[in-house]
Amino acid sequence: MSDNQDLLTPIRDEITQVDQQLLALLAKRRGLTNQVAEAKIKSEKPVRDQHREEQLLIKLIKLGQTLGLDPHFVTQIFHVIIEDSVLNQQALLAERANPDSAQPLNRVAFLGNKGSYSYLATQKYFSRRPGELLEIGCQSFNEIIQKVESNQADYAVLPIENTSSGSINEVYDQLQHTSLSIVGELTHPVKHALLVSGPTDISQIKTLYAHPQVFAQCSHFLAELGNIEVKTCDSTSAAMVKVSELQSDKVAAIGSEAGGSLYGLTVIKSNLANQKENHSRFIVVARKAVNVPLQVPAKTTLVMSTVQKPGALVEALLVLRDNNINMTKLESRPITGNPWEEMFYIDVEGNVTDGPMLNVLEQLKAITRYFKVLGCYPSEEITPTKVAAASALRDEIN
Known part of the structure; x- marks a missing residue:
C-alpha cells in the first residue's frame, strides 16, 4: 500500500x-x-x-x-x-x-420487465405505499389494462406523456374503453443511454434496439449516427435483453443506465434525448376510485365529447375559467367509429369533493354529449419553494 x-x-x-x-x-x-x-x-x-x-x-x-x-x-x-x-x-x-385499499401485497402491471422505465417508475411510486410489491411485466398497454380489469393485478402503471415526444396516444385510446379509475400519478426522469454488452465503439455499431417512443425522443442522436439499422421492441427492457443475449460489439440498446446494469450492459454514451430535461409522466390506475383528502393537492382527469356546434369546446373550457379551475392538459383523440369526431381529455387542478369542482362537473354534464370523470388523485408534482436570490440573502447577513 x-x-x-x-x-x-x-x-x-x-x-x-x-x-x-x-x-x-x-x-x-x-x-x-x-x-x-x-x-x-x-x-x-x-x-x-x-x-x-x-x-x-x-x-x-x-x-x-x-x-x-x-x-x-x-x-x-x-x-x-x-x-x-x-x-x-x-x-x-x-x-x-x-383504509380499505391497504393490503399486504400490491400486484402491479407495467410495460416490459425489470429495467424498463415503467418498472423504475413502479418501484418509485410504490416505495411510499404499504405492502409488498408483486411486479407483473406486460408486452402491451392492452395487456396491462386487461390484467387489472380481470383482477390479475391490483394496479397498472402507464406512461401518459413525455416532455420530448409528447402524449402517448395509445394509452389515451385505452382509457376510452376501460372502466378503471386513475388513482395516482408520478413524473420520472428519463435519461437515455447507449448500452452495449462489451467493449466497443459507436462507429462499430450497426443495429440499435429500443422502444418506438425512445427512438422518437432520441431522433437527433439517431440522425448523427447516419446509416444504422433501428429495430423496435415492445419495451426498453426487451431491447436490453436482446443486446445482452446477442453479445455482439455491433449491436446496442437505448435505455436507462440503471436498467442496463440489471442485464450486465455498460454505457458508452449518455444524455441521448433531444431535450436534456427529459421526463415521463405516468398514471396509476385501479378498479376502484380513491378518496383524496382536501389537505392534499389533487388533480382530476375528465373525458368528454362536445355537441357538434361552433364554439362548443370553448364553452366547455369557459366553465373551468369561470370556476377558477386551472387546466394543466388538453388532449384530443378520435372517437372510434365516429369519423371526424373527437374525445377530449382534460387534466385540471382540483378535488371532486370541493365546491368549485362540483360546480364544474354539474355544468359540464349539462352541456356535453358525453362526460366522465376518469379519476381524482393526489398530485405528485411538487413545485420547489422559491426563495430570495442568494445575493439578496448575503446582503441581509451583511
Missing part, C-alpha cells in the same frame, strides 16, 4: 462515518414529518405551507453560509428533503382516507 493510500484511508473512514450519521438524521427527520402529518390529519391543515418552507430555506441558507456552504448547494439539498417530506405526508393522508 502506498503512502498516499495510508493517508487517504483514515479520511475516507471518517467520511463514511459522517455519511452514516447523515442517513440516521434523515431517517429521524422523516419520522418527525410523519408526526406532522398525523397532526395535520387532526387539524385538517393543508400538507404544504409554502410560507413556512420559504422561511425555513432562508434560515438554512444563512446558517449554511456561516458554515462555508454555497446557498445553491443548500437550496438543492433541502428542495429534495422537502419534496420527500411532502410526498410522504401525502401518502400517509391518502392511506388514512382509503
Whole structure:
C-alpha cells in the first residue's frame, strides 16, 4: 500500500462515518414529518405551507453560509428533503382516507420487465405505499389494462406523456374503453443511454434496439449516427435483453443506465434525448376510485365529447375559467367509429369533493354529449419553494 493510500484511508473512514450519521438524521427527520402529518390529519391543515418552507430555506441558507456552504448547494439539498417530506405526508393522508385499499401485497402491471422505465417508475411510486410489491411485466398497454380489469393485478402503471415526444396516444385510446379509475400519478426522469454488452465503439455499431417512443425522443442522436439499422421492441427492457443475449460489439440498446446494469450492459454514451430535461409522466390506475383528502393537492382527469356546434369546446373550457379551475392538459383523440369526431381529455387542478369542482362537473354534464370523470388523485408534482436570490440573502447577513 502506498503512502498516499495510508493517508487517504483514515479520511475516507471518517467520511463514511459522517455519511452514516447523515442517513440516521434523515431517517429521524422523516419520522418527525410523519408526526406532522398525523397532526395535520387532526387539524385538517393543508400538507404544504409554502410560507413556512420559504422561511425555513432562508434560515438554512444563512446558517449554511456561516458554515462555508454555497446557498445553491443548500437550496438543492433541502428542495429534495422537502419534496420527500411532502410526498410522504401525502401518502400517509391518502392511506388514512382509503383504509380499505391497504393490503399486504400490491400486484402491479407495467410495460416490459425489470429495467424498463415503467418498472423504475413502479418501484418509485410504490416505495411510499404499504405492502409488498408483486411486479407483473406486460408486452402491451392492452395487456396491462386487461390484467387489472380481470383482477390479475391490483394496479397498472402507464406512461401518459413525455416532455420530448409528447402524449402517448395509445394509452389515451385505452382509457376510452376501460372502466378503471386513475388513482395516482408520478413524473420520472428519463435519461437515455447507449448500452452495449462489451467493449466497443459507436462507429462499430450497426443495429440499435429500443422502444418506438425512445427512438422518437432520441431522433437527433439517431440522425448523427447516419446509416444504422433501428429495430423496435415492445419495451426498453426487451431491447436490453436482446443486446445482452446477442453479445455482439455491433449491436446496442437505448435505455436507462440503471436498467442496463440489471442485464450486465455498460454505457458508452449518455444524455441521448433531444431535450436534456427529459421526463415521463405516468398514471396509476385501479378498479376502484380513491378518496383524496382536501389537505392534499389533487388533480382530476375528465373525458368528454362536445355537441357538434361552433364554439362548443370553448364553452366547455369557459366553465373551468369561470370556476377558477386551472387546466394543466388538453388532449384530443378520435372517437372510434365516429369519423371526424373527437374525445377530449382534460387534466385540471382540483378535488371532486370541493365546491368549485362540483360546480364544474354539474355544468359540464349539462352541456356535453358525453362526460366522465376518469379519476381524482393526489398530485405528485411538487413545485420547489422559491426563495430570495442568494445575493439578496448575503446582503441581509451583511
